Amino acid sequence: MGWGRFALRRLAGTAVVVLLLSAGVFGLLYLAPGSVQQTLLGTRPATAETIAAIQARYHLGDPVTVQYLRWFGDVLRGDLGTSIRTGAPVSGMLADRVPLTLALTAYGTLLAALAGIPLGVLGALRRGRAADRLVVTAGVAGLSAPPFAVGLLLLVVFAGWLGWFPGYGTGEGLADQLWHLTLPAAALAVGAVGMLLRFSRAALVRELDQDYVVFARARGLAAPVVLGYALRNSLVPMLTAAGLVVTGMLAGTVLVEVVFALPGLGSLLVDSVTFKDVPVVQALALLLTLLIAAVNLLVDIGYALADPRVRLGGGAS
Amino acid sequence: MLRVEGLSVRQPATGRTLLSEVSFDVAPGESVAIVGESGSGKSLTARAVLGLLPAGLAASGLVEVGGRRVDDDPRAQRRQRGSTVSLLMQDPFTLLNPLRKAGKQIADGLPRGADPKTEVPRLLAEVGLPADVAGRYPFQLSGGMRQRVGLAAALAAAPRVLLADEPTTALDATTQREVLALIRRVQRERDMTFLLITHDLRLAFSMCDRVVVMYAGRVMEVGRAADLRREQRHPYTRALLAAEPPADRRLAAIPAVPGSVPAHDAVAGQCAFTDRCSLALAECRASVPPLRPAGDAGRLSACVRAGDLPAAPAPPLGVAAPVRTASEPVLDLRGLRKTFPGSARPALAGVSLTVAPGEIVAVVGESGSGKTTLARCVTGLERPDAGTILLGGRDCSDYARMSREAVRQARRTAQMIFQDPYSTLNPARTVGATLKEALVADGRPADVAALMELVGLDPALAALRPANLSGGERQRVAIARAVAGEPALLVCDEPVSALDVSVQAQVLGLLAGLRERLSTGMLFITHDLAVVRQLADRLYVLKAGECVESGPVDRVLDEPAHPYTRDLLASVPDGTSRWPG
Numbered sequence: 001m002g003w004g005r006f007a008l009r010r011l012a013g014t015a016v017v018v019l020l021l022s023a024g025v026f027g028l029l030y031l032a033p034g035s036v037q038q039t040l041l042g043t044r045p046a047t048a049e050t051i052a053a054i055q056a057r058y059h060l061g062d063p064v065t066v067q068y069l070r071w072f073g074d075v076l077r078g079d080l081g082t083s084i085r086t087g088a089p090v091s092g093m094l095a096d097r098v099p100l101t102l103a104l105t106a107y108g109t110l111l112a113a114l115a116g117i118p119l120g121v122l123g124a125l126r127r128g129r130a131a132d133r134l135v136v137t138a139g140v141a142g143l144s145a146p147p148f149a150v151g152l153l154l155l156v157v158f159a160g161w162l163g164w165f166p167g168y169g170t171g172e173g174l175a176d177q178l179w180h181l182t183l184p185a186a187a188l189a190v191g192a193v194g195m196l197l198r199f200s201r202a203a204l205v206r207e208l209d210q211d212y213v214v215f216a217r218a219r220g221l222a223a224p225v226v227l228g229y230a231l232r233n234s235l236v237p238m239l240t241a242a243g244l245v246v247t248g249m250l251a252g253t254v255l256v257e258v259v260f261a262l263p264g265l266g267s268l269l270v271d272s273v274t275f276k277d278v279p280v281v282q283a284l285a286l287l288l289t290l291l292i293a294a295v296n297l298l299v300d301i302g303y304a305l306a307d308p309r310v311r312l313g314g315g316a317s
Numbered sequence: 318m319l320r321v322e323g324l325s326v327r328q329p330a331t332g333r334t335l336l337s338e339v340s341f342d343v344a345p346g347e348s349v350a351i352v353g354e355s356g357s358g359k360s361l362t363a364r365a366v367l368g369l370l371p372a373g374l375a376a377s378g379l380v381e382v383g384g385r386r387v388d389d390d391p392r393a394q395r396r397q398r399g400s401t402v403s404l405l406m407q408d409p410f411t412l413l414n415p416l417r418k419a420g421k422q423i424a425d426g427l428p429r430g431a432d433p434k435t436e437v438p439r440l441l442a443e444v445g446l447p448a449d450v451a452g453r454y455p456f457q458l459s460g461g462m463r464q465r466v467g468l469a470a471a472l473a474a475a476p477r478v479l480l481a482d483e484p485t486t487a488l489d490a491t492t493q494r495e496v497l498a499l500i501r502r503v504q505r506e507r508d509m510t511f512l513l514i515t516h517d518l519r520l521a522f523s524m525c526d527r528v529v530v531m532y533a534g535r536v537m538e539v540g541r542a543a544d545l546r547r548e549q550r551h552p553y554t555r556a557l558l559a560a561e562p563p564a565d566r567r568l569a570a571i572p573a574v575p576g577s578v579p580a581h582d583a584v585a586g587q588c589a590f591t592d593r594c595s596l597a598l599a600e601c602r603a604s605v606p607p608l609r610p611a612g613d614a615g616r617l618s619a620c621v622r623a624g625d626l627p628a629a630p631a632p633p634l635g636v637a638a639p640v641r642t643a644s645e646p647v648l649d650l651r652g653l654r655k656t657f658p659g660s661a662r663p664a665l666a667g668v669s670l671t672v673a674p675g676e677i678v679a680v681v682g683e684s685g686s687g688k689t690t691l692a693r694c695v696t697g698l699e700r701p702d703a704g705t706i707l708l709g710g711r712d713c714s715d716y717a718r719m720s721r722e723a724v725r726q727a728r729r730t731a732q733m734i735f736q737d738p739y740s741t742l743n744p745a746r747t748v749g750a751t752l753k754e755a756l757v758a759d760g761r762p763a764d765v766a767a768l769m770e771l772v773g774l775d776p777a778l779a780a781l782r783p784a785n786l787s788g789g790e791r792q793r794v795a796i797a798r799a800v801a802g803e804p805a806l807l808v809c810d811e812p813v814s815a816l817d818v819s820v821q822a823q824v825l826g827l828l829a830g831l832r833e834r835l836s837t838g839m840l841f842i843t844h845d846l847a848v849v850r851q852l853a854d855r856l857y858v859l860k861a862g863e864c865v866e867s868g869p870v871d872r873v874l875d876e877p878a879h880p881y882t883r884d885l886l887a888s889v890p891d892g893t894s895r896w897p898g
Contacts, residue, residue: 127372211411218367218406218480219426219471220399229414307416308454 006304006311014297021289022075025282026068041084075286081279085272090283093268098287100170101257101264105249107181108188112245115189116196117238121231123197124204135197142194148255151187155259158183168261184260188252192245199241203234235306243299247292318510319343319366319402319478324378326361326370326534334581335374336361336534340608343478348504348511350521350542352557353531354817355788356578359514362531363480366512367404368394383477399426403476405500407483409463413455419466420451426473440469445499460684461492468500472507479504482514489683490844490888497524498897516818518558519892522546527615530554533589534581536608539617546892548629550611550618553590555629560822564847564874564889566635571851573822577787588619596622638854638871645710646671647805647838648695648731653704655690664690665701666862674805675836677828679849679870681885682859688842691859692810695840696733697724709805729759732799736811738791742783748794749779752801759802771834772797773827789820796827803835810842825852846889850874858882 037051037060054060059067074081080090123135158165171180207213207230216226254266261267265284272280304311319342326336336358343349353359365376368391380388383401387394406412414422423440424433438448444465455463464484471479481500485493501524504511515521521528522542530538530545530553538551549555559572576593584592587602594601600621610616611623620626650670656663664687672678682688693699695706697716706714713719713727735741742751753763766776772793783791792812799807809828813821829852831837841853849856849870856874857867858881866879877883890896 211406211408212414214369215404215406215412215467215470216414216425218369218398218404219476220395220397220403220474221425225425229417232416233414309415309456312454312457 003304003311007301010297010300014293018290018293021293022072022286023068025285025289026071028278028282028285030064080283080286083272083277083280085275085277085280090280093280094265094283094287097263097265097268100262101250101253101266103177104181104185104188104253104257104262104264105246107178107185108192108249108252109242109246111185111189112192112196112249113242116193117200119193120197120200121204123201124208125227127205127208132201135201139194139197139201142190142192143198144194145190146255147187147191147252148259150190151184151256151259154183154187170262181262184256184262187256187259188249191252192249195245195248196238196241200234200238203237204230207231207233232306236303239299239302239306243295246295250288250291250295318345318347318383319512320379320381321362321366322379322381324362324365324376324380326358326365326374326376328374330373334534334585336365337581338605339378339531339534339536341529341536341539343510343512345477345510346508347527348501348513348525349527349529350513350515350525351529351531352515352518352521354516354557354578354819356533356580357531358534358581359531360482363404363482363512363514366480367398367402369398369404399474399476400428401476402478402480403471403474405464405467405471405479405481405484408487409460409467410487412467413463413470415455417454418451419453419455419458423451423466423470423473426470428474436473440473441466443472443503444469459492460488461496464488464492464496465499468496468503472503475507476509478510478512480512480514483516484513486516490846491683491884494888494897500524501897517890518554518561519890522892523890523894523896530557533579533584535589535605535619536617537590537619539608539615540613541615542894544613544616548612550616550623550626551590551620552594552596552626556593557818560819562822562825562847562851563632564850564886567638567850567871568633569636571822571825572633573826574819575823577789577820578817588621596626598622638869641673641676641854644673646707647674647709648672648840649705649707650691650695651705651707653691653694653706654702655687655694655699656702663687663862665694665704667704668857668859668862668864669704670857670864670867672806672838672840674838675832676855677832677839677841677853679841679843679853679856680859681843681846681849681856683844683885685861686859687862688859689810692733692808692840692842695806695808696731697727698733729802730804731806731808732802732804733808733810734792734795734799734812737815738788738795739783739815741795742791742798744783747780747782748774748786751794752779752797755798755801761802768797768801771800771831773823787820788816789823792816792820792824793827796824796831800831800835800837803837805838807831807837807839808842809839811844812841813848814843814845821848828852846874846885858885 037054041050041054059070078091083090083093119135123132126132165183166180169180171177213226213230216229253264254269257264257266258270268280269284272284322340324336324339325334327334339362341349351359351362361370364370366380366382368387370376376388378388379386382397385393387397420437423437427433427436437451441448441450446462446465450458450462450466458466484500485496488496513521513524525542528540528542528545529536530551532553538549538554545554549558556574560574562568562571574593579589579592586605588606591597591601598621606619606621608617608619609623611618648671650668653665653668654663655665668691670678680688680691690699694701697713700715700717704714705712708727709730711726716724716727719727749765752765752768756763756768765779769776769779774790774793774797778786778790786794813824816824825848832839843849853870855868856870857864858879860881866873866877866882873882874886877886
């Protein structure tokens, strides 16, 4: 099996997932309490003309499948509808806010990986000793702390008492923006550090017990080479963890962006849900679906890069 | 070249001792085998020599490699690994890094300054592999090729001492012979000192100059291979040799040693073998007998009676396999075919065979021969593509299309015993619950005690869970579960290959007895021709999904017609230094 076929198969799988989920996202309109007209009217007065206008514009007389296909066709053409709250096109609102959320997620993942993986490796190498126990305890603490609470704590300590970092806003210019995003990214990263730490420690501990590690040591390979063998083999579980971390972080931005008053997708989602701005909620749900599907696709490709057996279709052994 | 003196291995956390007072030495260029069953401490001895004990274990005692004491100097031990002493491990499927090409793994072990471009192909050629293997990943190689790559990697830094821990146990018989012949050739060409760890006494006799026999963490006997083969000065060595069934003749009964290998600490302060020894005296229990010179030069024995052991009984003569009258077969396979999706070659390419009631029919083959697929088809775990399976006269070719009642009937007719006694029992249920379930499922009274006695188990074990049983006991439980409903057919897939030799003899005896008492027919899947000779009436030899030869056991094994059968026979170690050739 070559790379082409591999990529094609994974892409097709992703497309199917997105297609299925898009139907669910469209269904949000019907799941919202009240009638569809009411939902689409939002806060506007419900006169006979406005209802008729809504009916005509959203083709509410058509069968649901036709409505869905029309909506999906519009989505494919880039038309995500109009916000009920602001009256602006939804696609423009998203485009304004996507970069911030992506940057926040990427920054958070980077912080989590830089802290979590080395700590996990340290724990595995010092298995059972004091350093390992400390690392494991820290991991549990990180995992059990909710991001919004961590966010508030970080705000109080680093923005309030110490004043090292700004408490809200996005800043101007790259350095300033990074400075502004550090606290929210750290709030997101704390839980992810715990997860990456545990996964990488468990994976490496398992690999270090494998025969090939003993064999490598027995034939006199240098310690860094042996560690390289084991690390390379623990890459697949670490990638799995990284995928979960990134998707979890995308969801975590909802709370953290509100806590730090950042104009990203998360705060937009909160506002839109509060206002029952269904077209925006639909678009956001679809966008998050796409992002998460993309992350999973990347993780799949990562597996194939890390492990020739996935790529070349080898057996289980 | 290698000297071990008073080596003990303890687990400080639990206070358990696993190995004590192990002493032996190996001269330059000499080959020595350490032989023992599981729990004898033979692998731990090799690991301790390398300073690579599993985490949580601590060694004490003297270890000298190449004239240098290393047991108190972990850094010297680390420097010696690879260039002075190297290790080849058991399982070719786990000993190589699965994500690194074979050539790179070999190159990683080369001494500094060596050029991988010339050295890797040279090493591959030395182990009989073409140079293009270097560019392949381990999963693209067969087990034998992987073990050869392992050998090349172990040799990369030109060690003067090679340790091999069961290097061929996981390989097929014919591959085992090739790899052993290769190891011996390489050892002689390089004039390496060689320490072989094995459970197979005959293999040790063939491969090595001297043999060290270990049991429950202690050395029992040491001697030159030829001397030891001729005469054993310790009852354990005798029992071990007798329990290994011969492939050239059928014995009336395989001499089995009762019980199983004890833990080291369970037999502290006495001779470890006393409880299973028919020659034991009171003084055997008084203290641990030391290793003392006994008889011929270089012979040491830890038996207090080494000097006055009665002469070993002459090797028992062979008996003819009993002739069975033909009757309506309980299992009738016709033209069975199966190709797994994505596989180019069929796993079964039209196999036909029959099993009569009370008859034991062996199916022999190496990995990839389709023998396990055959067993799984018969028990409905796999669906054949074509062909018919008649169980007790009923068509059971496709379990998916049979009625529930018919499937029930088929399962009552045929039961299966699996290879690995460690994974075949539900770890959460007690033995009693497992067996009761099997009895009730067949609508029988839940007389668990009688069932356990049938398979030679103490009924008191019913309250235990599998984790508290030995391998042999677990396999007996699995057999009891299978025979609970007195099935007409037992499908046994390598039921003894995971067991120690002394336990294997017990289980073979049990199966033979069950056949007589329940007149159960057995389809016996195995790779071991010695086991076939002892137990089976007829045999089918499978190769790549096809039956190449079949017939009564004595006829096929005495006068094999097919070259493949002859190859298989030649792969059984005979204990002489002519083998493996």
